Amino acid sequence: MKTIKVLGTGCAKCKTTIAHAEEAVKQSGVDAQVIKVEDIQEIMKYNILTTPALVLDEVVMIKGRVPSVEEIAAMLR
Amino acid sequence: MFNWLDALVAWLVYDTIGLDATTHWGQALHFFFYDSVKILLLLFLITFLMGIVNAYFPIDRIRSFLSRNKLYGGEYVMASTFGAITPFCSCSSVPLFIGFVKGGIPLGVTFAFLITSPLVNEVALAMFVGMFGLKATLIYAVSGILLGTVGGYVLGRLKMEPLLTDWVQGVMRQAHMEEAYEEEKLTFLQRLPGVGREAWGIVKGVLPYVLIGIAIGAAMHGFIPTGFFEKYISKDNPLAVPLAVILGVPMYSNAAGVLPIIQVLVQKGIPIGTAIAFMMAVVGLSIPEAMLLKKVMSWKMIAIFFGTVAFFIILSGYLFNIIL
Numbered sequence: 248m249k250t251i252k253v254l255g256t257g258c259a260k261c262k263t264t265i266a267h268a269e270e271a272v273k274q275s276g277v278d279a280q281v282i283k284v285e286d287i288q289e290i291m292k293y294n295i296l297t298t299p300a301l302v303l304d305e306v307v308m309i310k311g312r313v314p315s316v317e318e319i320a321a322m323l324r
Numbered sequence: 325m326f327n328w329l330d331a332l333v334a335w336l337v338y339d340t341i342g343l344d345a346t347t348h349w350g351q352a353l354h355f356f357f358y359d360s361v362k363i364l365l366l367l368f369l370i371t372f373l374m375g376i377v378n379a380y381f382p383i384d385r386i387r388s389f390l391s392r393n394k395l396y397g398g399e400y401v402m403a404s405t406f407g408a409i410t411p412f413c414s415c416s417s418v419p420l421f422i423g424f425v426k427g428g429i430p431l432g433v434t435f436a437f438l439i440t441s442p443l444v445n446e447v448a449l450a451m452f453v454g455m456f457g458l459k460a461t462l463i464y465a466v467s468g469i470l471l472g473t474v475g476g477y478v479l480g481r482l483k484m485e486p487l488l489t490d491w492v493q494g495v496m497r498q499a500h501m502e503e504a505y506e507e508e509k510l511t512f513l514q515r516l517p518g519v520g521r522e523a524w525g526i527v528k529g530v531l532p533y534v535l536i537g538i539a540i541g542a543a544m545h546g547f548i549p550t551g552f553f554e555k556y557i558s559k560d561n562p563l564a565v566p567l568a569v570i571l572g573v574p575m576y577s578n579a580a581g582v583l584p585i586i587q588v589l590v591q592k593g594i595p596i597g598t599a600i601a602f603m604m605a606v607v608g609l610s611i612p613e614a615m616l617l618k619k620v621m622s623w624k625m626i627a628i629f630f631g632t633v634a635f636f637i638i639l640s641g642y643l644f645n646i647i648l
Contacts, residue, residue, distance in 0.1 A: 296420050298413075
């Protein structure tokens with residue numbers, strides 16, 4: 248199973264990213280769970296400077312922007 | 325530059341819709357259509373241009389550069405300039421702050437970046453060009469960068485490290501030089517589609533604020549008589565600038581929402597320096613920003629930060645009133 252983490256301190260863009268990630272999981276049918284990480288100390292472990300960020304299986308894939316549903320689905324496959 | 329648009333909108337509002345150019349509604353509607361289209365065109369253009377610059381100077385590269393180079397004071401100017409070219413999102417200010425500290429970048433330099441970032445950015449610049457022209461935009465951008473530089477330097481001299489939250493102090497003790505930034509190998513043309521998508525994303529994001537701002541501005545433009553505010557806030561009133569700043573600090577809006585209103589205030593008689601100082605206070609400092617920063621610093625430090633920046637905004641307000 249794959250793990251998607253969405254890093255962000257709860258801003259509007261982060262919420263959109265979570266929604267996109269969940270939609271991408273549903274559409275692609277890949278077995279993956281979406282976790283939202285809001286704790287700043289936890290977020291900083293990934294050494295990012297801009298949020299929202301998307302982490303797939305502990306690898307930072309996107310930072311500082313909202314990825315589209317298609318983009319995340321492509322990553323999952 | 326926009327004569328064609330003026331003619332087009334006049335044809336639409338006065339000839340097609342049939343409103344008289346001398347009526348309140350006619351003036352308000354003309355203002356709304358003209359400004360909306362003009363601002364949106366400029367917004368996309370400038371966001372796109374800034375996007376290209378940004379593709380070559382992403383934030384990670386800036387951090388790596390500032391972390392690895394000591395520039396004998398030049399780092400304040402660099403950090404402030406980088407703050408201006410990096411797109412701003414208030415939700416990123418805390419990760420940015422920590423990331424900079426982690427890279428061993430001095431507190432003052434980090435502040436220089438943090439001050440300029442919301443003040444000068446692609447959205448603010450685009451709207452400034454549309455509303456006050458190129459000369460005023462240039463003066464605004466330069467003074468914004470100067471404000472960040474001086475503000476960052478002064479804050480750096482105050483030695484506020486003990487006022488950071490404990491875990492940030494821990495991060496600071498473990499600070500280490502960042503590795504050299506490795507650029508993605510992409511040609512200019514390969515970057516363009518991504519830059520265009522980003523630019524469109526930014527424009528789409530601020531669109532509602534721009535339209536609401538312009539709508540309020542249009543209503544004021546059509547219905548408030550010219551010179552109305554002069555009765556209350558005259559140029560000779562020495563307290564006008566500090567009052568405008570103190571009023572603006574707690575408020576929060578981005579440049580997109582507040583600038584159309586600023587433009588009308590200026591047209592109706594508020595001195596431009598006072599108006600710009602108000603705008604800088606609104607976009608640069610706010611209660612939501614303070615709440616975010618609470619995660620990394622004590623209230624005392626936030627108060628010193630806000631006080632210093634507000635002081636320099638007041639100074640620039642007086643300066644704008646003299647030179648513009």
